[in-house]
């Protein structure tokens with residue numbers, strides 16, 4: 125029995141949103157996520173009792189919510205099933221899938237993959253003195269995540285100011301954080317007046333499901349109400365099918381099962397599909413989500429598909445599934461608008477970081493620096509710059525050094541935005557403006 129419950133059919137009929145929970149290490153992402161699952165009835169009672177008793181025994185009761193996530197991670201590592209891939213909870217209006225559970229060692233890398241699919245983000249910042257300051261400091265992950273979210277086009281954001289119990293639910297501290305974070309957000313291109321800030325305590329539960337009696341000075345909605353007030357994104361049903369592959373399994377009795385999220389188009393049972401860049405062709409035998417069989421999968425659906433004619437070894441994470449009449453685009457070169465987040469010196473032609481785009485990672489070389497732009501207005505300020513450095517926004521031409529599927533950001537945002545990483549750091553993020561396609565022959 126898994127520690128988290130799977131949604132019932134009614135929950136899956138609700139509009140679906142993908143939520144990224146982001147923030148600096150130790151600010152309380154896991155605790156808050158565990159709390160949300162618990163408050164919405166998505167934690168198995170028996171399993172949670174065990175966790176509670178264990179936490180009590182060790183005198184670590186504050187940890188019990190985060191341990192829900194730890195337990196889940198263990199379950200995933202032990203034996204992967206399709207339905208354990210997606211953890212979710214429901215509010216009165218939506219069903220939320222939490223993409224990329226917090227607490228991962230290489231969180232930023234996963235964040236990039238995750239954020240490329242997020243419809244909204246919940247930024248968790250700690251009110252504890254010092255912790256908030258570190259989170260938004262030069263090395264702060266709250267800063268880094270905000271920048272990435274913005275550049276990857278995730279515009280819906282909720283800020284949870286957590287650990288309010290630690291600062292005696294002090295309104296002044298909350299206002300100060302709102303003010304300081306607001307300034308940073310403005311710098312990164314957000315309008316902080318449009319972003320809701322909420323004071324919470326993940327440990328005591330204040331303002332999560334019910335209004336806090338400790339913070340009568342806060343008149344806004346609870347966290348669950350804020351989640352309910354998010355807007356569903358437009359779903360690209362009329363575009364060609366694109367489903368980036370997250371994982372592939374060989375399931376005894378079933379054969380090859382490919383897991384991913386449909387980003388555009390509609391995938392139907394019985395469809396003939398093509399996997400790019402390998403150009404392997406197969407047929408869809410069944411589509412499943414959260415343990416239920418579906419007739420089709422639409423944009424936003426996270427599904428496992430059982431396919432005939434494609435071997436497990438023919439598909440890998442980062443490939444993209446499409447249909448034969450409009451197969452996914454394999455790029456020979458791309459032109460992109462990039463923002464340089466972090467680089468110790470300067471970036472010139474020849475620089476080869478790793479591009480993270482949808483679920484793919486591929487070494488990609490800068491082959492031309494076309495122009496430098498004013499970050500605020502988007503106007504060209506310099507043609508053919510020699511170098512790019514931290515803070516610069518530029519149009520560049522790049523060449524993926526291995527075949528990879530991408531699309532123009534304007535056509536399919538989820539396949540057209542990327543981050544560039546080098547030596548464990550996020551160097552830049554960008555959007556694809558033009559693609560020079562590679563020739564790939566599809567044999568049917």
Ligand SMILES: Nc1nc2c(ncn2[C@@H]2O[C@H](COP(=O)(O)OP(=O)(O)OP(=O)(O)O)[C@@H](O)[C@H]2O)c(=O)[nH]1
Nearest residue numbers: 149150151152153154155186190227287325326327
């Ligand atoms: N007092 C108090 N402590 C909290 C609260 N939320 C989290 N904590 C504590 O803060 C510490 C870090 O919490 P986590 O939930 O593990 O933080 P995280 O952001 O998920 O950390 P990583 O997964 O390591 O990035 C733990 O000791 C929690 O018990 C809160 O609202 N109040």
